[in-house]
Amino acid sequence: MDIPILLGHNDVLLRLEREGDHLPFLLGDPEAQVDLPLARRGGLGGGFFAAWVPDLDPDETYYDDSGGYAIALPDPLDPEYAFEVALSMSDKLLQLESDSLGSVCVVRSWSDLVSCLEEDVFAAILHFEGAEPIDSGLRNLEELYALGLRSLGLVWSRPNLFGHGVQLRFPSSPDTGPGLTRRGRELVRACNELGIMLDVSHLTEEGFWDVAYLSRYPLVATHSNAHALCPSSRNLTDEQLRALADSGGLVGISFSVADLRPDGEDDPDTPLELVLDHLEYVAELAGIDHVALGSDYEGATMPEELWDTSELGQVLWGLADRGFSHEEIEKVAHGNWLRVLGETWEP
Numbered sequence: 001m002d003i004p005i006l007l008g009h010n011d012v013l014l015r016l017e018r019e020g021d022h023l024p025f026l027l028g029d030p031e032a033q034v035d036l037p038l039a040r041r042g043g044l045g046g047g048f049f050a051a052w053v054p055d056l057d058p059d060e061t062y063y064d065d066s067g068g069y070a071i072a073l074p075d076p077l078d079p080e081y082a083f084e085v086a087l088s089m090s091d092k093l094l095q096l097e098s099d100s101l102g103s104v105c106v107v108r109s110w111s112d113l114v115s116c117l118e119e120d121v122f123a124a125i126l127h128f129e130g131a132e133p134i135d136s137g138l139r140n141l142e143e144l145y146a147l148g149l150r151s152l153g154l155v156w157s158r159p160n161l162f163g164h165g166v167q168l169r170f171p172s173s174p175d176t177g178p179g180l181t182r183r184g185r186e187l188v189r190a191c192n193e194l195g196i197m198l199d200v201s202h203l204t205e206e207g208f209w210d211v212a213y214l215s216r217y218p219l220v221a222t223h224s225n226a227h228a229l230c231p232s233s234r235n236l237t238d239e240q241l242r243a244l245a246d247s248g249g250l251v252g253i254s255f256s257v258a259d260l261r262p263d264g265e266d267d268p269d270t271p272l273e274l275v276l277d278h279l280e281y282v283a284e285l286a287g288i289d290h291v292a293l294g295s296d297y298e299g300a301t302m303p304e305e306l307w308d309t310s311e312l313g314q315v316l317w318g319l320a321d322r323g324f325s326h327e328e329i330e331k332v333a334h335g336n337w338l339r340v341l342g343e344t345w346e347p
């Protein structure tokens, strides 16, 4: 199917940071789930590249007899360390762009994104997953915008100066703690002023409602699923999904198996059909204009059938098999992302 796909979330920058070399992304990397040759094969036109700063101490996971789990909330990151790592990751993306000789573009505007899709240039959107690199006075936000930052998740699943991340827990409601702090509310307003998209994936439910109340722009969850089908704390309740739709926003369906499966298990032997189930559920509840693809490649366990991005075309064929029209499939593949980013970046 010749329809370019945009994905709401990948952790390629984490791999590039660890490997210290970005050229395999362009030439092909046997370890990768996302690289340029795989993207070409799977019809991937681009998406959000997350700068996620790892914790210095690994998290502890607790399992219980019923198959449930809870990951201890990590301590806040040191802001200077976070800034350094996020800047280094952002730099990797910019080097990727300059070494790609025109085949990758770090998009800074809606028209950049549209021309990428038209001209078959891979479109990368710089996203921070957690606002730790931003200083408490928001003084470096404009600098980061100038660098290319166009999307921000206020928190990852840990606390920071701006708010509280949802604890990774199953089964659990997303209501696991407090919402935004005063500085977090200021950051929402500042991002609205600059035209930086805000991502509510990884926020607590309270934080979600804070952003819904404060932000002028469509609400976006870049990589989350329907809580009704998989009761993980990372997924959105029906009420949250309706609020996304009411704001004109969208949810990018996550392929993370633990957030797809009704039993919450981290098992790659998970059918692709579950991705379609979540997609169809959101389309029926919230409307076809409010669902897109998120994925979480390189950041979570993917279903075997969708192991890397060369397999992405199967999602579109699966939608066609379930009776979605060509126009509806286009919306899910990239049309809804284009609409939301147009309204946010160039209101």
Ligand SMILES: [Zn+2]
Pocket (backbone or CB within 6 Å): 129, 202, 223, 299
């Ligand atoms: Zn994530």
